[in-house]
Amino acid sequence: MKVTIRADTVEIEGYVNAVGRDSRMLTDEYGYPFVEQITPGTFGKALEAAKKAERSILCLLDHDQLHEIGSTDTNLELEEDSIGLHARAVVSDPETVQAAREKRLSGWSFGFNTLDYRESYSDGVVRRSVTELNLVEVSVIDDKMTPCYAGTSIHARADENKETIYTRATDQEVEYVDEEPEVKPEENTQPEEKTEEKPQERAEQPEEKPEEEAQTVDYSYYKNRIELLKLG
Secondary structure (H helix, E strand, O other), rough: OOOEOOOEEEEEEEEEEOOOOOOOOOEEEOOOEEEEEEOOOOOHHHHHHHHHOOOOOEEEEEEOOOEEEOOOOOOOOEOOOEEEEEEEEOOOOOOHHHHHHOOOEEEEEEEEEEEEEEEEEEOOEEEEEEEEEEEEEEEEEEEOOOOOOOOOOOOEEOOOOOOOEEEEOOOOOEEEEOOOOOOOOOOOOOOOOOOOOOOOOOOOOOOOOOOOOOOOOHHHHHHHHHHHHOOO
């Protein structure tokens, strides 16, 4: 199963079941063990029957009928090819998206009514080959559920018509691809205010006046004047 994580959605695609492949040992509602496989073409017939009946096949989380995350009328694509039943869904359910981000999704599962099957006995094991079924829903399962188609248990529930719906899940490797845009820190788009630097005011220093040159006094004139006065 490939899980592609985007901003608000998660795209989940992969094989719900590989046709013609044995399950691990299962136990029916009466406690008898058996091995099961879905014969090639069975899913294709089920999809065609649902289309003719204009019946939607639901996409659930963990087979929870109260937790619908899609349907073939909206976001779920189902197709049987040479490998098995392939599913693709783009899911916006918050719980499923969060489980994907935390890498807790573990695979696909499907719920069905058995309409016809062949049974044989070999190597001490009952082998059941399902040749016709009514596909009710497919589910994305997380770590709250254990895969049972390739696992060790069987899960059954009753629908509104009291028909037993069996669910099967497949052990799968999950590939996670994160395409969420990288969140960058918000940049300040406001222009940075520049503070004008005022010129520093300098204390006015008193203007220094150049020192006046000392005048040289000629005393010879006064001496001559004094001598003349004495001579009278």
